[in-house]
Amino acid sequence: MAGVPAPSRSGGPRLRLRLPLAARGERPAEGRVYGRQRNGRPTRLTAIGTGVAALVATVAVAGLDRLVFGGLGPLFGIGYLVICFQLAVRVRFADLPAAPISGPIGFAVALLLFGPVTSTGTTAQVVALATGLALRAGWLFSGTGLAAAIVLARFVAQRRIHRAR
Structure with a gap:
């Protein structure tokens, strides 16, 4: 994760965290739900x-x-x-x-x-x-x-x- 200083409402800088995938506009990898992938296939x-x-x-x-x-x-x-x-x-x-x-x-x-x-x-x-x-x-x-x-x-x-x- 990269920290980028961003202005806060109080006027001072605050640290904003960005996720690397969200910053590039990519979809995050599909997760697993209870032993199955989200697309319905079982995990191996x-x-x-x-x-x-x-x-x-x-x-x-x-x-x-x-x-x-x-x-x-x-x-x-x-x-x-x-x-x-x-x-x-x-x-x-x-x-x-x-x-x-x-x-x-x-x-x-x-x-x-x-x-x-x-x-x-x-x-x-x-x-x-x-x-x-x-x-x-x-x-x-x-x-x-x-x-x-x-x-x-x-x-x-x-x-x-x-x-x-």
Whole structure:
């Protein structure tokens, strides 16, 4: 912002602030309203945002499932499917590969934090993670496949739109 002295009504100079865009007569950039741009399009996640969202949401669903049902069951699997769907739909076009990659990372972290471990030590953690991934492979592959299919469909659709221009 630039300060420009302007005469005040009392006769002495006062400081008037100008916005740089308003001074040049340009329209300010469109803002965002509750997760949507003003033109109605939803906001998009970056690759880092996709990873953080996957991690936080998957750990939250796993914690809720552990709190309510005492373990990681169908609620965790269904929550993972919903998370993968949302990630694939909301990621930016430039960051499309992040959606199918970040989901399984969040899944593995949630298993590390909330999976059952019967003994202590690093080896027990690795064995518990491998067992948890093997027992929940259906949910893991379903969510990852869903995200990959949506990302592939978005990529193909965008390429067709680009070629049509």
